[in-house]
Amino acid sequence: MDKTYQPEQIENRWYQRWEEGGHFAPSGQGAPFAIMIPPPNVTGSLHMGHAFQDTIMDTLTRWQRMRGRNTLWQVGTDHAGIATQMLVERKVAAEEGKSRHDLGREAFTDRVWEWKHESGGHITRQLRRMGASVDWSRERFTMDDGFYKAVQEVFVQLFDKGLIYRGKRLVNWDPKFETAISDLEVENIEVNGHMWHFKYPLAGGETYEYIEKDAEGNVTRRETRDYISIATTRPETMLGDGAVAVHPSDERYAPLIGKLCEIPVGPKEHRRLIPIITDEYPDPDFGSGAVKITGAHDFNDYAVAQRNGIPLYNLMDRKAHMRRDGLSYEESATLASRAARGEDIGDVDEVNLVPTELRGLDRFEARRRVVEAITAEGLAMTTADAEGNEQPLVESKTLMQPFGDRSGDVIEPYLTDQWFVAVENLAKPAIAAVENGDIEFVPKNYENMYFAWMRDLQDWCISRQLWWGHRIPAWYDADGNVYVARSETEARNKHGLADDVGLTQDEDVLDTWFSSGLWTFGTLGWPEKTEALETFHPTNVLVTGFDIIFFWVARMIMLTLEFTGEVPFKQVYVHGLVRDGQGNKMSKSKGNVLDPIDLIDGIDLEALVEKRTGNMMQPQKAKAIAKATRQEFPEGIEPHGTDALRFTFLSQATTGRDIKFDMGRLDGYRNFCNKLWNASRYVLMNAEGQDCGTDGSEVELSLADRWIVSRLQQTETQVTRAMEEYRFDHASQALYEFIWNEYCDWYLELSKPVLWDDDATPESQRGTRRTLVRVLEAILRLAHPMMPYITEEIWQRVAPLAGTYRGEGDSLMVHPWPEADEARVDEAATRNIEWLKGVIVAIRNIRAELNIAPGKPLEALLTKGDASDRERLEANRPFLAKLAKLERLDWLDDPAEAPLAATQLVGDMEVLVPMAGLIDKDAELARLAKEIDKQDKLIGGIEKKLGNESFVAKAPDAVVQKERDKLDDLSANRRLLIEQRDKIAAL
């Protein structure tokens, strides 16, 4: 073995051998255990979030596999509609200067498929680097043939049950991608905006007394007005107003109800009139209390319009430019005015209320022009400025603006025909499943988030005006009748349509989450009744981030319950986001992204800087990022290996919280790997080719052997329990502490005198070799789910010595998880080793305090103890001599004969190191004074406690007794320190 651990030399080799060995496929005889990977974007690449999540899933999977469960980790990728289409559109534009429309639907989707084949292996290769033990033979894609079938089936069945419907609704529209998106894909961001106040003149120049009152009912303003004041942040939508609404209780406007007012935009001769109505929606205390109702461009207004029969006038096209189609403005305005008077004007699709000069303009340009025109006309509300001059009233205001999470474009509420899933009846059982515990969230508090969302669920818009995705299985005849079926043929048969009836398929595709919602059962072969489905569904646990509980988890639960009658998974382990060391979100634009593969393989500084700033448009920003990067990683990033990265993730995986990725810990765990590596080297150097007592015959185990075996059992219990509770941080810590602080720091050191001293017996050596090897072998099994590579590599060498190797091609992967054996917990051995450690630490302390070189041989005396201390001294003499570097160690019967010595207590026994005048008297006195002071404080605290009658009376006896014992110990120690001080002072 190399002297230092070199991860890159073992990782790829082992992954390949595991895969070729068929170790990833389900094989256990025990109960099934299944995890579905949240399918990453097929064309994506592995980021820290994936790496974290994959580590957790792989750890669980390997662990259950070792426990003998019939374990499946289902792998696959998602077609990721918008994201992938966007990427390929950009690529085609860059390479050929063409838009997708230039190519046409078929040619474009061909390009996407090509790109999928070209780049689709990237993320799965990276998944392999993480050591993910997924079953590649079952790899799926959300647009493969089988999945296609499942998606069609679900759509058709939902439609037949009346749970999918089509309708013209106001939806979130992304003008960049020209598609509807769901509420969840909208990000509300605070931006600086304006609120304008305009006058809507009353029809026919009518006037009224406008009276404002304060809370006491005193009149604060009274004037005659011929208008109603309206505030808006989106003046361009005024063109589509269908009414002005006020609250029914608002006395100011009571005289106006039912009257008409004029929208102050558009050619003067065709100013449009709209009614003033009442509705509960306007808040009398906000703005003027009067709200313009633009049903086609605002969600709240839409609801008001629906309630009051106000027509919805669409003003924009798919790119959110002002409409050019339909009737002329003059015709449209005339029709709309008739509607305002209560006439039925029928279908309003053709009505285009955009004035000629604004048609075709971008919405923001149109806004500017509308404001300009109204202001010029003197119809803006005004306010006095500092000099007393009247100025148009424009408030600066921060407002929440909706943006597309992918496009970054401002989302437009837009009236279009879309497909919807009626969620009400799907949500009920989905809520119940969590309420009654069929599905359990870990940590539990995410259940509240789930309930809150599910109980206020809007119908789900599932159609997307994209080309990449599952095309909706609906066909239309010339009259617009819709036929939903699994295929065109089925549509004809089902509805008895003659062959000459022309049918065209719906152009839209389904929301990506519609197909990924079927992931747990679609991957297992549904709608066929496959054996896999029978065996592995419902799956055991879903490992996912809180950010997609709504997107994905909730929808999976609804769809899976509806179609299989089963929950998709029994538990949902929710993890947080991986952030950078300072707690910032990792993002390309911030330039703080870490690539898991770079952490594994290492990357030099220049390459890292290039990676972070490569495609950056703003040179200023690129410079800043480059500087920050050079500062943070002056040497670049050195290789750490997959195992160290995995262990870091696990150690930071506290439930449900974001993790700040800590490079320091990554370094630390790389060192930990090196520690394990070198400990193994030591074991192999001392055991290979020697009798390790694994031939089945009896061996003699020393106290140290029995102690480490005992501690191993306890560690196994701890790790197992932590894994069961998804506390990977505890599991990794227990393992770390056992390996480093006990096995390496103590047991390996204790084995040296046995293996190396001439007077050690062959029997004891045999027992120690056996323990060294067996414990290490168990450690490797215990650590394997977390650190698969290094453990496998070492295990291949250790297992033959331990007698657990089954021959050529054997792998640690399929060896049993070490279960603790209570019978091997050995209290007596533990007490002995604790005593031994106590004496050694005492002597080391004395060395440090007296500034004696660690290697200088010393003389030590033990005194004041009892018979068992004396026995232990004899039993442990060689260990004490070796580990504490002693040239002499004696028992002193009469403490009074003790020479001047540095002293430490171990239980009641004193450990003495004669000082022989080589100490600094003043320094030692100062140290002792400080120490005595510290003891005094502690003693004072406990005495106070024990002096409190109610404490003694009310606290449990055990607690009181514990305090008394503590007091005794502290007092003994204090007496010792004082004796010591007096002796030294007397010198």
Added chain:
RNA sequence: AGGACCAUAGCUCAGUUGGUUAGAGCGCCACGUUGACAUCGUGGAGGUCGGCGGUUCAAAUCCGCCUGGUCCUACCA
């Protein structure tokens, strides 16, 4: 506006049902290349557990309020 979560050593974090002299890793200081490991060893310094109240014999832990931070949800035209 409503809700959730968080606040413990310089940094990143543990701390089970209230009872520890409040822990770990990294960093820091001192000493040390002894035959697994300097990606190491030994020892050490460093915290009134965000603040204020309350419950209790006893609070980092339970309750209330406040401050600061993160995030969700809904948003007022």
